[in-house]
Amino acid sequence: MVVDPVPWRDAWHTALYAAGRGFYVAGGGPAAHFTTATHRPTGALLAEALLAVPEHPVRVVVDVGAGRGELATHLVGALASGSRYAAAPGHAGPPPPDGVRVVAVDVVARPPGLDERVEWLRSPGGGALPEQLDDLEDALVVAHEWLDVVPCTVAQVDPHGELREVLVDPVTGAETFGDLLEQPDREWCAAHWPTTTPGDRVEVGLERDRAWAELVSRVRSGTLVAVDYGHTATARPDGGSLTAYVGGRQSHPVPDGSCDLTAHVAVDTLAADTVRTQRDALRALGLRGAVPPHATATADPLGYLAALEQASAEARLLDADGFGAFWWAVRRVGAPDGAARHD
Template identity: 45%
Template sequence: MSWMRWRPAMEQALYGEPGGFYRRSEGPAGHFRTSVHASPGYAKAVARLLHEVDEALRHPAELALIDVGAGRGELLTGVLAAVGPALAGRLRPYAVEIADRPAGLPGEVVWTDRVPQGASGLLFANEWLDNVPLDVAEVDEDGVLRYVEVAPDGAERLGGRLDEADARWAADWWPAAEPGERVELGGGRDAAWAAAVGALAGGLAVAVDYAHVRSGRPVFGTLTGFRAGREVRPVPDGSCDITAHVALDAAAAPGFHSLWTTQRDALRALGVSGARPPLALAASDPAEYLRLLSRATAAAELTDPAGLGGFGWLVQTVRMPQPPSLAGLGARRTR
């Protein structure tokens, strides 16, 4: 049996050629539902945030919208439909994704496998960091953190001690001491996010994901799989998504102003409301009542604190002030 650490196993299973999960024709939407798929209101909220970034940057001749982990371009397509014509003429949309460009995507979308360098605008990463491969460690019976190794069938065993960088990250961000406790080592994710934020000449970077912070790390980790809408055992053979929640406080790129909040609070600040329309409207205008009720139902799913609304938002500014809608939210600091 061939054993390897989880990070290279995830890399191959998710992104390897030709059989990596994220290279499959059906795309992520064929296996799980994200905020992008839940409601067009999500794209409208991102469009509003994009307008605020444009205002803060004083309406540059070219404004970038960079969707990192773009799937099949669903978010970009929705935002392009939601922005006004004045902004659309200056907008440069980038879809950052390793899969091939899908058919039917608007021609103005730049399809690329890497974050563009030196652009100014909004960089938005919805459920990207949870799929950046990482290593997993577990405390052994002697209280020593060791790498968890995995076989192609998903079987696990403990391997060697952590190297210096991973041991330092665990001590700083996810201390664990009791036998059986697990740590999902996020140093690679921190580096990936720092590179994405650092690529901006100016603007706003937003990471949205399943998340936790140092005061509430999960004792046994979160590594899991998804296939066809169901949670499954994480087997690194390309048959399922493999994901782990993000230590979002650790991920904040050093040197930039940071804000952490929940999706519920962020979307409410951006005008997404699950409030039901007045019942009287059902009698006076039944069609409008049903339209508004449908929109409210979708918004309620996006902001449900036990579901999508419980996602974390990490917001970092790059040579611009905080956007007005989000300025009063969450915890802040500069690393």
């Protein structure tokens, strides 16, 4: 069968979110294919750190792009017990304090066995959000590795120095040049990722900027945190970053629904108050990854082991060559200074 090549953005959206067959809709969930910081052993600590970000009382915590509720389960556990380590999936512990709600949002129906304290909202996927997610007050909204799976335009500079949209064969992944890049993508590139070097690729961040702005618009008051792979103006990846993951391995990106498709986020173009690395954000919250003094091992072996476990999780989240290199874009709605600042 001959299939016409289509813009990457469209093929990507179909591959991940098409009803009944998209990778995220029909597959076993992200955790079946790759590990993120929301999983054990770092998820509980990450949840605690995220809960420490808002400088206001929180009445609802929302996790957008929740996978199968891994981070939401850690969030509800941390809220309920103040414990460093959240309840196991499926466990029903005490409710979060003062009726704080935890809402997980993803493209599938509520996963079986999910902690019953977590509410679940089904979303259309990509840059689109469910209508019910609106008017959030006193909210903490987390989007952990959501924006990198919001499909975007992929462009490449042709031999004449012109940016063209890249088309892809959805079956083979073979690429061809399409038309000259159009507005408003062209304007975004000129402002944020200018290049005329033949062969350079650009993953146009406009769809991610819009998706983030849409999420911000759903919040009446609160704090939003996007955590993702990314880059800023001084370090854009010339060859692009579009890649695929399946079954724990990185693979060649083919938009046929068989694999995750992801590209790093131009984090400095998101409308945020602060943008900094996870390492810097966590260090500002006091995480150090410091190993406990060995002398305490004899006096308090269990305490020592717990402190060691904590230090090891902290070190993984802070690792400048690993999770620590992720970016945190934080937006406070209602804050006096809404201008973007890049720390």
